[in-house]
């Protein structure tokens with residue numbers, strides 16, 4: 001029996017008296033993109049941090065390849081192959097591509113009695129890794145990260161994670177700040193990571209981007225998985241409605257109706273209809 005690369009069973013997370021995640025059950029397989037959708041404050045960051053070893057679940061279990069794991073710090077999650085790429089690629093604008101690719105594990109060469117950073121090797125390996133990922137516009141490892149476009153930075157960070165053996169790639173809103181062309185570039189890189197057999201968790205607000213690459217979708221509302229479905233099981237409109245808080249608009253409608261009844265006035269226009277119009 002093949003196990004999911006990553007599986008969460010009944011994961012709860014509380015901060016003191018504040019319960020943030022409620023009974024999260026999710027799994028992601030090798031070569032699959034799980035899109036995690038949710039409005040602001042839904043608990044996406046807390047979930048990512050719980051997977052990446054920043055937080056420990058209050059209760060519940062996390063499994064990798066069927067084996068229960070527990071991370072005391074982010075390095076332990078990273079050593080198991082869980083890599084998180086944040087919105088701006090998490091790199092330093094004033095570093096070169098070669099330098100930032102190897103930050104923390106720089107290749108060195110001998111220079112007399114000293115060991116110095118092997119810039120040539122770092123640049124060659126970094127440029128090859130990103131070009132293999134289809135980022136053909138990067139051909140000089142000495143270029144500064146600050147001179148790359150947002151999409152190129154994201155793509156570089158993904159290629160780096162894959163190069164260093166990531167098995168689970170957590171992408172935290174990678175397309176949120178990008179224009180259409182740049183976003184489609186990053187989506188192609190996500191598909192390439194999937195093709196290489198990674199388990200990808202793609203956190204996004206953008207339903208169009210999720211639908212372009214997702215195999216499996218989970219919608220978080222107030223820290224719980226409100227919907228969990230596979231590609232083709234829900235329409236764009238249904239997902240958008242869930243995402244836009246159809247529930248919240250329904251609450252608002254009832255509040256407006258109650259107010260209108262209380263004042264005996266004309267019924268106010270439906271919040272949901274007003275939004276759609």
Ligand SMILES: Nc1ncnc2c1ncn2[C@@H]1O[C@H](COP(=O)(O)OP(=O)(O)OP(=O)(O)O)[C@@H](O)[C@H]1O
Nearest residue numbers: 015018019020038039040041042043044045046047
């Ligand atoms: N350390 C903490 N202590 C107390 N409450 C917290 C803590 N971290 C998060 N929360 C609460 O948990 C809820 C979910 O927050 P989280 O940042 O995970 O949401 P999110 O979906 O990532 O939102 P956004 O898209 O705005 O980043 C929020 O109400 C937040 O205030």
